[in-house]
Amino acid sequence: xxxxxxxxxxxxxxxxxxxxxxxxxxxxxxxxxxxxxxxxxxxxxxxxxxxxxxxxxxxxxxxxxxxxxxxxxxxxxxxxxxxxxxxxxxxxxxxxxxxxxxxxxxxxxxxxxxxxxxxxxxxxxxxxxxxxxxxxxxxxxxxxxxxxxxxxxxxxxxxxxxxxx
Numbered sequence: 547x548x549x550x551x552x553x554x555x556x557x558x559x560x561x562x563x564x565x566x567x568x569x570x571x572x573x574x575x576x577x578x579x580x581x582x583x584x585x586x587x588x589x590x591x592x593x594x595x596x597x598x599x600x601x602x603x604x605x606x607x608x609x610x611x612x613x614x615x616x617x618x619x620x621x622x623x624x625x626x627x628x629x630x631x632x633x634x635x636x637x638x639x640x641x642x643x644x645x646x647x648x649x650x651x652x653x654x655x656x657x658x659x660x661x662x663x664x665x666x667x668x669x670x671x672x673x674x675x676x677x678x679x680x681x682x683x684x685x686x687x688x689x690x691x692x693x694x695x696x697x698x699x700x701x702x703x704x705x706x707x708x709x710x711x
Contacts, residue, residue: 549623643687646709648702652676656698659709663691671709672696 548560561568568574576590588595600617601610607627609620623631655673659665665685674681689711696708 547625547628549628551621552618554619554621643685643689644711645707646671646683646711648674648704648706648708649681649683650674650676651704652681652702654696654698654700654702654708655680657694657696659691659694661691661694665689665691665711674702 550558550560552558558569559571566573567576574590576588579587581587584599586597588597595613598612599609600612603609607622607624609622611618611620652674653676655675657672658670659672665671665688667685667687669685671683671685674683691709691711693710694708695710696702702708
């Protein structure tokens with residue numbers, strides 16, 4: 547069973563029994579043809595749909611799907627995710643980040659953040675030069691910068707706290 551949400555607005559329970567597909571308990575008799583790895587053509591109740599998977603994140607179980615030129619953000623939970631939610635354990639998967647430490651000794655070349663800035667997961671934080679290589683350090687989670695303890699030109703040691711959230 548899957549619990550699927552589209553645009554954080556519409557919810558669907560999807561189950562499969564043999565070759566039969568059920569959405570919210572109703573059997574679906576759709577003709578689904580895969581045209582290429584990311585594009586599908588669906589005929590259901592005499593209506594035709596062109597569906598394209600624009601973006602897919604397997605780790606977060608999210609996808610961006612375009613259906614007849616309308617884009618939907620879709621999230622899915624399988625039976626294990628649902629069980630973790632029921633047990634109150636789903637929040638254990640969320641990254642809890644309170645600081646960034648230097649991964650190696652080096653020199654700070656550039657700092658992209660300031661105190662009070664809201665940062666999204668994957669945003670650039672700073673550039674650290676180590677062994678003549680520039681390393682861009684990125685945010686591991688969505689956070690707000692509390693303290694910036696570095697500036698360009700600072701030499702840092704491995705394990706030194708550089709940013710606090």
